[in-house]
Amino acid sequence: MTIPYVKHAFVCTHERPADNPRGSCAAKGAEALLKSLKAATNARGLGKTVRVQKSGCLDNCEMGCSMVVYPEAVWYGAVTQADVPEIVDHLAGGAPVQRLRVEGKVSTKTE
Secondary structure, eight states: OOOOOSEEEEEEOOOOOTTOTTOOTGGGTHHHHHHHHHHHHHHTTOTTTEEEEEESOOSOGGGOSOEEEETTTEEEOSOOGGGHHHHHHHHTTOOOOGGGBOOSOOOOOOO
């Protein structure tokens, strides 16, 4: 079996009620971010080696929009549309975007 993707990016699109103190990635623009990231990845010709898709809760809601890139297990937080080109550079084989990295557990799950 051939593994089709070299990297896999998951963008949290989890939604909570607007009054939830933890917030949610959906409320911070995750769907638009996901679309932009997919479009930029495809525009770079990475669509056959890099998979970008939505995920459920990544448990970093306070740091949303949150995402993770595998196989490196690079976690990003507070990602915005402006960050998409740098993230695509990472997906294309470049270094992770250090200023967006989230290390360790940010919060405990309290849904």
